[in-house]
Amino acid sequence: MPGRLARVYQSLEPDDFRVLRAVESGMGRYEYVPVEWVERRARLPPSRMLRSIRRLSDLKLIRRTLGAIVGYTLTFLGLDVLAVRALHAKGVIEELGDVIGAGKESDVYVAVTPTGERVAVKFHKEGRAPFHRIRRTRSFAAGESRRSMLLWAKMLGEREFRVLVELHGLGASVPEPVAWNRHAVVERLLEGAVELYRLPPLTRGEAVEVLGSVLRTVRIAYLEAGVVHGDLSEYNVLVAPGDSGGVRGVVIDWPQYVYRDEPHARELLERDVSRILRFFRSKYRVEAPLEDAMAYVTGESGEPPLPA
Ligand SMILES: Nc1ncnc2c1ncn2[C@@H]1O[C@H](COP(=O)(O)OP(=O)(O)O)[C@@H](O)[C@H]1O
Ligand SMILES: [Mg+2]
Structure with missing residues (x-):
């Protein structure tokens, strides 16, 4: 299955990443980040910013409010793209490949590192409550905002990475963790599994x-x-x-x-x-x-x- 994420990622321009990061930077504070905030953070001339916002909206990496105030929110695909960008910049992955597993709760892609090793990149998605007590109350997934789902997914990425580091260090039979960024966990690919x-x-x-x-x-x-x-x-x-x-x-x-x-x-x-x-x-x-x-x-x- 060809990875849509890889195609979208490759079609983006440097301005787009600036705008995405600007939207992300407001999400700790706003449900929909006001366009003025995005402008201030992205520091792009208005025409370039508008062009980028249009492209990001068309690709469904950001979404606009339907309300009177113009604001934007990051989608999960937008968050995926930011994680790929960061993992690429840090030299963790060189190229993102195909989907190797897609469940309700994550998308897993194969990727290649700069030294040619193959890794699995797991992107957490919405809808998983990690703690038993939260799963029991059911108030979670149902009425949650996109913003809190994104924050939740990031938390899951960190949580899974850290426990894998510990378990792998103890000699347990788990995937070897390589890195994590935002909601994405990178593991060594289990070949032939x-x-x-x-x-x-x-x-x-x-x-x-x-x-x-x-x-x-x-x-x-x-x-x-x-x-x-x-x-x-x-x-x-x-x-x-x-x-x-x-x-x-x-x-x-x-x-x-x-x-x-x-x-x-x-x-x-x-x-x-x-x-x-x-x-x-x-x-x-x-x-x-x-x-x-x-x-x-x-x-x-x-x-x-x-x-x-
Ligand atoms: N390290 C890995 N090596 C190879 N395949 C993997 C690896 N990690 C995950 N996968 C594939 O991705 C699928 C989903 O991974 P999993 O961690 O179970 O996520 P989910 O939350 O979607 O169930 C697995 O069933 C497997 O096919
Ligand atoms: Mg699973």
Whole structure:
């Protein structure tokens, strides 16, 4: 799938980035940033500014108020473009490629670094509440303003990046974080990885290996980082080639994690673990008792509950 984001990005001119940044700079303060603010911050002659505003509106990177006061807000595509620009300027990515995963909650693109390595760039989108208690109240996503959704997405980017740094440093089987900017998280691309829900053909021994690395990761997260993933399932496990042959399961998609001492952490941990055990039982005929798996991930026992 060709990336629309890459095409839009390449069509922009330096003035456009100035205007986008000017709009962004007012969004901490205004729901719709007054055009005077944009003018002041962008510091462009009026004709160039108007041309740029028209282009950005046509490309749907900014949106104009329908009210009496002329103001603009950044769209998620506008925010994507600013993140790409910053990651490019910092030498993190050289070129943005195709979409490799698009969900309700993020768009993931492949990109190439200046040294030719391939990375995954995950752009958080609207609509995800990372904390259990917020998800419960439901007041979130429904009536929120665009402005707060953009701020929220930025917060998720930082949150996911930081937890990945910690987990990866602890030796958990998670993607290696590379950088983050705004709502975008850059990770090393897992080459040849397949989502677990697609049922990659695994021998029984390989299935045991994959489950083993997932449970080990859940244990490290809980015991050493003090966090619970909270959305673990076959959709958030990639099956990737192991470092020294074989296969491993890589646990992705962490922004909704909760801390171990939050009220529902234990419940969420049990839900995570039982979901993944159920999947392995029904699809790969690998049996592991929930009780033993819980004892393992919470550190009551040191033995992974896996069949030989
Ligand atoms: N590091 C990575 N390497 C390869 N593919 C990835 C990587 N990170 C994410 N993906 C792809 O992007 C998809 C969505 O990623 P995920 O973090 O689960 O976001 P979402 O919030 O949309 O579920 C994954 O199912 C996978 O196909
Ligand atoms: Mg996911």
